[in-house]
Amino acid sequence: MLTINFIRENTALVIEKLAIKNFDGSEIISKIIDADKTRRALQLESDNRQAEMNNLSRQIGDLFKAGKKEEAEAARQKTATLKDEIKGLTQKLEKIEKKLQKLIEQVPNLPHESVPKGKSATDNKKIRKRSSRLKLYTGAMAHWDLAKKYDIIDFELGVKLTGAGFPVYKNKGAKLQRALINFFLDENKKAGYTEYWPPLMVNADSAFGTGQLPDKEGQMYYIKSDEFYMIPTAEVPVTNIYRDVILDAKVLPVKCTAYTPCFRREAGSYGKDVRGLNRVHQFDKVEIVQIQHPEKSYETFKEMVSHVESLVVKLKLPYRIMKLCGGDMSFTSALTYDFEVFSAAQGKWLEVSSVSNFESYQANRLKLxxxxxxxxxxxxxxxxxGSSLALPRIVAALLENNQTEKGIIIPKVLRKYTGFDIIS
RNA sequence: GGUGAGGUGGGUGAGUGGCUUAAACCAGCAGUUUGCUAAACUGCCGUACUCGUAAGGGUACCGGGGGUUCGAAUCCCCCCCUCACCGCCA
Structure with a gap:
């Protein structure tokens, strides 16, 4: 969330930058400025009345102690109207503060100056691409067919147990999951990230802190009996470790990593993109989170991008890095690079990581x-x-790209984790 | 689920209606002393909002929300959370 001070002092700039995200802020920002003016006038009035009240109370106390009962009684009469005034003012103040808060929550983060204008994914800018041409043998299959052929992922069984979008991994498929998670975590550890194993459900405060609430409420699974939310990403519990925390500048940057399953309702998704592992309700992901000094956060962003890149390179997957345009960026982000790997049999680029700098937008909500x-x-x-990395689409690409007549070849870096070098 | 004890500045922890304007100690910062380190001593040391060019004021905040009172950390009501023990259980 932007701070009110920033909006007040940079009104024109805010509107201008929001336009890059295709967000017309002129109306809401002027509402915010108005509400802020009202709020401050009320604050002043209410503070003054309360100061009067405090003085009067002190006097009454002194008078009682001095034994001047009549004078004290007289002063006490005066407090009634003052009390009413204060009550009215604080109620008004509370109301306007809530209104202001709601308005500010509706304003997205401002994009970084390098973010291009654009409407959708087609306007994203390619930063880098590395993709040697893959030659698949005739009869190469999409990963959902390979999964069945080698008996490593059972989609139908997931439907029976839970519903669509909850795949069951088995045999070498299950082991491959474990291998990938360990590989990613080990690489992150080597890069200086502290490993966490957080809760998979969070309370409403945490969901608000990272920006899932209020706007993305419908995308999370909700446990009604205890008012918990299933996490859509490890970002939520991990970043919230630092909610309401005041850090010593010396400890920056803080680097955390965690593996968690992720749960997403994906309400509104349909059609061809949901086939196989392309879009599921429960998936596994290793996440990296950093907290950094504002002056150094873009250096850190670069560092995170190249770290994620190193993982994709080690897996020998064809990939491209896309800078998201204003229209395709998330509400809370100032700059986002997406990593996409090419899944050859489908002939599709699949997003496997999204590295973002939120600047102080989350920190303001978190009070970090x-x-x-x-x-x-x-x-x-x-x-x-950023994700480092999301498993299902990595698995999809590995299966499709590495398939041969003999079986699916496991990348060298993973073999010490899998204990096998081919799925056949 | 049952019973009990609690929730107070970064930490420990005092505080049962007005000298609390939250003590004291620890940690932290600055200084004095000093070959160095340490110790000792002195001072500073919460957050948010708000008024003011500034110096400096004001207001709120003792888990959250209501209430009583001229006045609440303190009294009353509701809720949340933590801890301990018991029961159940992976």
Whole structure:
């Protein structure tokens, strides 16, 4: 969430930048500015009345103690109207504060200056591409057919147990999951990330902190009896470790990684993109999160992008890195690079990672701050995260790209984790 | 699920209606002393909002929400959470 101070001081800039995200902010921003003015006038009035009340109360106390009962009684009469006034003012103030808060929550994060204008994924800008031409043998299959052929993923069984989009991995398919998770976590550990194993359900405060609530409520599974949300990504519990935390600047950057299953309702998804592993309700993902000083967050962004890139390279997957245009970016992000791997039998680019800098947008919701060493002032930190990596589409690409007549070849880096080098 | 004890600045922890404007100690910061380190001493040391060019004021906040009162960390009601023990259980 943007801070009210920033909006007040940079009104024109805010509207201009929101336009890059195809968000017409002129109306809402002027509403915010108005509400803020009202709020401050009310605050002043209410503070003054309360100061009067405090003085009066102190006097009454003193008078009682001095034994001047009549004077005290007289003063006490005066408090009634003042009390009513204060009550009215604080109620009004509360109302306007809530209104202001709601308005500000509806304003997306501003895009970084390098973000191009654009409407949808077709306007995303290619940053890098590495894809040697893959020659598949005649009769090469899509991963859902390979899954059946080698008995490694059972989609129908998942339907029986739970419903569509809950695949069951088995045999070498199950082992491959474990291998990938361990490989990713080990690589992250080597790059300096602290490993976590967080809860898979979070409370509403946490879901709000990273921005899933209120706008993405319908995308999360909700446990009604206990008011918990199933996490859609490890980003939620991991980033919330630092909710309401004031960090010492010396500890920056904070680097965390975690493997978790992720649960997404994917309400509104339909059609061909949901086939096989392309889009599922439960999937596994290793995530990286960093908390960094505002001046260094874009360096950190680069570092995270190249770290994720190193993983894709080690798996020898053809990939491309896309800078998302304003229209395709998430509500909370200032800059996002998507990683896509090419899944040869489908002939499709599949998104396997999304690295984002949220600047202080999440930190403001989280109240995640640090004390700046030179100015000694409290400041919002910057948060960043990325997938490293999401498993299903990596598996889809590995199966499709590495298939041969003899079976599916396991990439060299994974063999010490799988214990086998071919699925046949 | 049952019973009990709790929830107070970064930490420990005092505080049963107005000298609480939240003690004290620890941690932290600055200084004095000092071959160095340490110790000792002195001072500073919460957050948010708000008024002010500034200096400096004001208001709120003691788990959350209501209430009583001129005045609430303190009294009353509701809720949440934590801990301990018991029951059940992977």
């Amino acid at each position: 701050r640090f004390r700046d060493e030179s100015s000694k002032k409290m400041q919002l930190a910057h948060t960043l995260n």
